[in-house]
Amino acid sequence: MPIILCAGVEYGQHNVRERSLTGYYLSLSEVVRIVEIEYGDIVKSYLIEVRDEGGKLIRRFKPFEEVALPVGRFYSSTYGYVPCLHVPSEEADRLNIAKRYRVALLLVERSGRPLLPFEAGAVGFDAQRVLEEFSRIEASLLTAAVAHPVLRVAHSYLLDSYMRLEEGDIDGARTSLRSAIQVLRDKALPQLSVPDEVKEFRGKLKSLLQALFSLMSYGGPHPGPAPRSTTEMAITVITDLIEYFAKILS
Secondary structure (H helix, E strand, C coil): CCEEEEEEEEEEEEEECCEEEEEEEEECCCHHHCCCCCCCCEEEEEEEEEECCCCCEEEEEEEEEEEEEEEEEEEECCCEEEEEEEECHHHHHHCCCCCCCEEEEEEEEECCEECCCCCCEEECCCHHHHHHCCCHHHHHHHCCCCCCHHHHHHHHHHHHHHHHHHCCCHHHHHHHHHHHHHHHHHHHHHHCCCCHHHCHHHHHHHHHHHHHHHHCCCCCCCCCCCCHHHHHHHHHHHHHHHHHHHHHHC
8 A cells, every 4th residue: 555745855965875965855754664665765656746835835746746766865863864765856856846845745666565555654744634635536546455466567557547537648548447457357357266156256257347348448430539437437446346356366
C-alpha cells in the first residue's frame, strides 16, 4: 500500500549515492518510523500538490505526476543522519518546487517493492486532508493491494488508464484497461485455487472479464470518443477485481 507524505522542501547539503550534493530534498524521518526505506533505494512516487510556505496552493496535479526519487541522507544536529528524498534542481523547476514549499506525495514503491502490506498511511502535516480529498476512483485505485507480482502488472496498466483518462485520452485509457483485463484473465485467473465443487466460479470470473474486455473494445468504426462515464465505471470495477484477486492469491 502507498504512503501519503506531506513534507517541507529543504535546500542544502546532503549525500546521494555516496556523492555530496547541494540541492532540494524532502525529509523521510517520519516515514522510516513505519516502513523500511534504505539509503540508495529509488522511491516511485506520485506528486499530488505543491503549496507555498503560507499554505497557498501553487499547483495540483491532475493526473498525478509520476516521479522516481533516490533516497539520500542529510545531517541533523539533533538526530544525526536522516534519510531524505533527493529532488534534482531541474525536476524542482519543472514541478514548481522551491525552498520552504510543502509538497504532498504518494509514495508507492521502493526499488520495485511495495511499501506497506495492508493499508494506506498518512504521514506529516495535512496528509489526512489530502487523503480525504481523493475522488472515489483515486482513493480505490491508489490504495489497492498490489503485493502479488502478476496483480502489480495489472494494476500498473490500470493506473496508466486512469492517468490517460485524466489527460482526456479516452481511447488510450481503454487500451490500457484491456491490457489490465488480459493480465487478470490470462495470468492471474489460472492461479486461483478453488474447491472442486465451485469450479464453475472460475468460469464465471472469466466470463465477467471477457464481458469487461468487450465493453472496452470497439466493433468497427465508431462516430466519436467512447463515453468517459463507461470508462470510469470499468476502472472502478477492475480495481475491485484486483483487490478481490489479491485476497484469494495472498
